[in-house]
Amino acid sequence: MVTVELDIFSGRPNPRWALTEREARQLTERIRADPSLLLPLDADTGGLGYRGFIVRAEDTGMADDWKRLGLPPVVRLGGAFQPGAAESSRFLLHSAEGARLDLRDPGPVLAEAESVILQSLDVQGVMTLCSPAALTSDTDFSFWNGAANLRYNNCYNFASNLRTNTFAQPGRASGAIYASIDCAAVGGGAVRDGWLTACRADANYNVCLVIWPNYDYHWYRYCANSHWCHKPGQTAARNYDNSNQLILNPETADRGGYTVFCGYYRGYNVTVS
Amino acid sequence: MKRSLRGAWLALGLGLLGAWACATGSAPADAPGAEEKAMASAARASVDVFSGREAPTWALSDDESRALREAVEALPEGTRPLPDVGLGYRGFTVTWADGARATVHGAVVEFVSGGRTQLREDAPRAVEERLLLGSRAHLDPELFKAVASQVQAAQP
Numbered sequence: 336m337v338t339v340e341l342d343i344f345s346g347r348p349n350p351r352w353a354l355t356e357r358e359a360r361q362l363t364e365r366i367r368a369d370p371s372l373l374l375p376l377d378a379d380t381g382g383l384g385y386r387g388f389i390v391r392a393e394d395t396g397m398a399d400d401w402k403r404l405g406l407p408p409v410v411r412l413g414g415a416f417q418p419g420a421a422e423s424s425r426f427l428l429h430s431a432e433g434a435r436l437d438l439r440d441p442g443p444v445l446a447e448a449e450s451v452i453l454q455s456l457d458v459q460g461v462m463t464l465c466s467p468a469a470l471t472s473d474t475d476f477s478f479w480n481g482a483a484n485l486r487y488n489n490c491y492n493f494a495s496n497l498r499t500n501t502f503a504q505p506g507r508a509s510g511a512i513y514a515s516i517d518c519a520a521v522g523g524g525a526v527r528d529g530w531l532t533a534c535r536a537d538a539n540y541n542v543c544l545v546i547w548p549n550y551d552y553h554w555y556r557y558c559a560n561s562h563w564c565h566k567p568g569q570t571a572a573r574n575y576d577n578s579n580q581l582i583l584n585p586e587t588a589d590r591g592g593y594t595v596f597c598g599y600y601r602g603y604n605v606t607v608s
Numbered sequence: 609m610k611r612s613l614r615g616a617w618l619a620l621g622l623g624l625l626g627a628w629a630c631a632t633g634s635a636p637a638d639a640p641g642a643e644e645k646a647m648a649s650a651a652r653a654s655v656d657v658f659s660g661r662e663a664p665t666w667a668l669s670d671d672e673s674r675a676l677r678e679a680v681e682a683l684p685e686g687t688r689p690l691p692d693v694g695l696g697y698r699g700f701t702v703t704w705a706d707g708a709r710a711t712v713h714g715a716v717v718e719f720v721s722g723g724r725t726q727l728r729e730d731a732p733r734a735v736e737e738r739l740l741l742g743s744r745a746h747l748d749p750e751l752f753k754a755v756a757s758q759v760q761a762a763q764p
Contacts, residue, residue, distance in 0.1 A: 490659045502662055521660075550751060552660040553695060567695050568659040577694040591695035592754070593659075 337362065337397045339427050342386040342411075343448055349389075350444065352434035359397035362390070363404060365423050372420050373410045380414025382587060384594035385451040387414030388427050415451055415596060416586060424452045450517075450548050451595055462584065464541050464557060465534035465601045471496060473558040476572035486569040493566035494542040494554035495528075495607045502569075505552070508608040513552075518544065518597035521552045529605030532598070539601040543585050546595040553593050555585040563588070650705045651676070655743055656698040657755055666746035668702070676702055679735055680710045680719055686729030688716050697758035700739040712736045714762050 337359040340351045366372055380387040391409050392401035413424030487500040506512040506524025513524035541557035558564040563582040566572040575581055576588035586596050651673035654665035690713050699713030708721040712735045717728040740759050744752050
């Protein structure tokens with residue numbers, strides 16, 4: 336029997352279900368075609384929220400075929416940073432629909448997983464920092480945190496390094512603010528403001544976009560000493576995450592409910608409002 | 609920006625009112641008095657939960673505004689400051705027309721009035737609960753649920 340565990344919860348036990356023989360056969364075909372789909376159990380596949388699947392080959396039946404292929408009995412597939420596994424992840428997710436899950440709320444849980452899988456397809460690759468990188472201090476935030484400016488500039492102001500005192504919104508400066516809260520819409524607004532996905536030759540603010548699905552967005556900017564900095568809304572700019580840890584990698588930092596990592600953007604002299 | 613303009617406007621209005629009363633040697637007439645009372649009790653509340661988007665805000669009724677002001681002013685002094693949450697629910701804020709402002713997160717209330725900032729302690733978290741319940745009519749149902757769950761999860 337081949338079972339699948341959706342690795343998504345922090346407190347509750349993850350939902351698990353068995354694949355039908357047909358589904359197990361289809362899964363092994365996918366893996367045969369692309370063995371890189373499989374990851375070791377300790378691979379970094381995300382923080383809070385959707386982290387991919389854990390596949391187990393137990394007892395007999397399809398498990399025998401699995402073992403005959405030389406596959407380990409327990410493996411990971413997919414995750415928050417694995418766009419290459421998006422198709423197979425969706426396949427596994429859909430196999431949950433026919434199964435009887437021990438969940439009071441399967442709808443929203445599966446939808447959340449699907450949302451992260453789809454949005455991972457937009458990820459601009461792994462962290463590549465463009466140079467020359469335009470850096471600001473990773474410790475001195477007085478430019479942002481004084482009483483006259485603190486409450487009127489948000490994460491996007493900080494990421495752009497433009498203190499407009501307008502609580503800037505992606506796309507507003509170009510007359511087309513984002514229409515929904517997702518990577519494509521908010522990222523699209525940023526692109527209209529002048530942000531790029533490719534590196535610039537002269538100077539680059541390296542920033543990245545994350546999403547709290549359906550509710551909000553947040554930006555981080557690469558600052559001095561290899562740290563990432565950010566400004567959560569109207570609160571103080573800082574160089575640490577929700578767990579008070581210095582941010583070395585925004586993909587793995589504690590981002591609270593902002594579980595979807597959209598990707599990296601670069602810019603300099605963009606226009607925000 | 610908007611708030612400080614309104615505060616300046618109010619100060620000017622009240623100043624003129626006082627000057628007028630002194631000049632005539634009598635109490636202000638009913639109409640300006642009633643208006644003054646309404647402005648003093650009107651308030652706006654907001655929930656600080658977003659980073660990119662503006663915080664949702666809504667108007668409070670006169671009764672609610674007065675009740676909250678009384679509740680906050682009745683709280684004992686505290687020593688704990690507002691926590692530095694980062695991303696997510698960071699508290700409710702009420703701003704009264706006279707410029708006073710209270711921010712509440714869990715059992716901590718930070719009350720700013722007349723240029724002074726005071727910390728208060730609300731052990732039963734009654735002010736926060738009142739604001740949370742009052743926010744329900746003004747927030748999208750899913751957002752309300754998300755805020756409520758973060759309020760519950762907030763460390764005391």
